[in-house]
Amino acid sequence: MGWSQSRAQLEQQFSGWLQGTVWPAARQQGVAQGTFNAALGGVTPQWDLPGLRGGSGGSQAEFGSPGKYFSRGKVDGATSTGRQMAQKYGRTLAAVERATGVPGRTILAIWGIESSYGRAKIPHDVFRILATRGFLSDRRAYFTNELIAALKIAQTSRIAPASMRSSWAGAMGQPQFMPSNYLKYAADGDGDGRADIWRSDADTMASIGNFLARHGWQRGRDWGFEVVVPPSVSCTLEGPDQGRRISDWAKMGVRRVNGKPFPNNELRGEGYLMMPAGRNGPAFIVTPNFYVLKDYNMSDLYALFVGHVGDRIQYGVGDFAGRWGKVGGLSRRDVAAMQRGLERQGHDVGGADGLAGFKTRRSIGRWQEATGQAATCFPEASMKRALAR
Incomplete structure (x- = not known):
């Protein structure tokens, strides 16, 4: 397991943490004892979650070609079902667009990628997930706060705790909102007085539109x-x-x-x-x-x-006109080493995280131009020797 204590000892400490840390904080924010017990009574850690302290770190991830993100099946599936949903929910989407300025096509695309338009299985008990991560992850404060937010949802939203299903990371329902985002942005799209992002398609669409509008979506502009x-x-x-x-x-x-x-x-x-x-x-x-x-x-x-x-x-547009080149195949460790090399030369790469965001891409281009090369602005294996030393 990699932990110094036995599983039994950790489970005992976990129970003590729930009662001694989480319950007082939740009670202070208006959560009743009955709600707390319904959500967390008898819960034990979910030991098989990735990313727990002392657990297996897994193999080093590959930094692949960006083109892999746009697989034929993924794009076509999201598009074809999205068109069906546009027909089915045209009136709802038009109402959300009037209220938020966010186009229906954008709401549909997010709904599709997050939960396959509500068809994807959302298998986990959000309280067990967040409690496990709040106790055993490297982001204890963040997940503990999200756990308390989930308890507040159960207290105030008329959503039964058992219905609050999440991903393994704690993202809930069809739009995959973390609990704190639910409290800020979840919206009632079907007029029944609650925002049920698990079972209501209308609430899901309204919540996605509200999230984007509240984050500054500019009405009338394209993406x-x-x-x-x-x-x-x-x-x-x-x-x-x-x-x-x-x-x-x-x-x-x-x-x-x-x-x-x-x-x-x-x-x-x-x-x-x-x-x-x-x-x-x-x-x-x-x-x-x-x-x-x-x-x-x-x-x-x-x-x-x-x-x-x-x-x-x-x-009805087709594929991108530009073609994805045969790049990638590096490990994130390789990319991170190149990022550190660029940082030593004074470049701002946005952090040596092994991911080639825009700051890393343009830093590579600036390094290429400074060394007399044509700028491609993307990490390649041929650069490792020069940058990672």
Whole structure:
């Protein structure tokens, strides 16, 4: 197991922690004894969760090609079912869009990726998951606070504790909200007086729209556009901190892949270059709404998938015009070593986490340009010797 105490000893300490730490904090926030007992009475740690202190760390993850995120089955499945849901729930989606400004296609794409439009099995007891992580993970304070938030939901929302199913990470229901996000953003979409993100499709759609609106979704703006970036425009210009008017990107020679001009209502708005595989894949000019999508899940590829699938659902667009190159295959350890090498040279890579976010991508490009190379802005095996030493 890797723990110094026996499992029996840890379970005894776990029970004491629930009664001595969690219950007083929950009671102070209005949770009744009956609610606490219904949610946590007799609960024991779920020992097989990944990422527990002292547990197995697992094998080193591969840093793969971004193109793998857009598998044929994943994209087509989310699109085809999304179109069915658009037909079924057109009136509900229109009402949510009027209230929040968030297009129905965007709400559908998030619903699809998070829970396959409510069809995915959500297998876990959220209280057991959060209690286990609050006691045994490296983020004890975070998960303890989420556990107390879940207890508050059970106390105030008329949702039975047994119905509050979650993922192994504690994300709940069809939109996969953490409990604290439920308390902030869950919405009643069907008018029954409660926000049931487990069993109500309307509540799920309203909650996703409310989350995005509250995070700053700009009504009337798109998420972004696939573009062709000429060689004269460096990939090192990527990032939300290097924005400029979309009309200025157009003057620099950046153009939409479909040959259409950028919409007139977008030209004065700020846009940002986004190249998730550097020069080895599709390129985009994204709007501030793209970064609102990232507030839902802090991943460029997640936000891109949502925007792309939404466009496929509503407009019937095809695959990206740009093709994903054969890159990746490095371990996250390799990428992290390269990031540390760039940091030693004064680059801001956004942290040596083994993930090639925009700060890492453009730092690689700046290093390439400074050493007389053509900038590709993406980690490659050939760079390891120069950067990771």
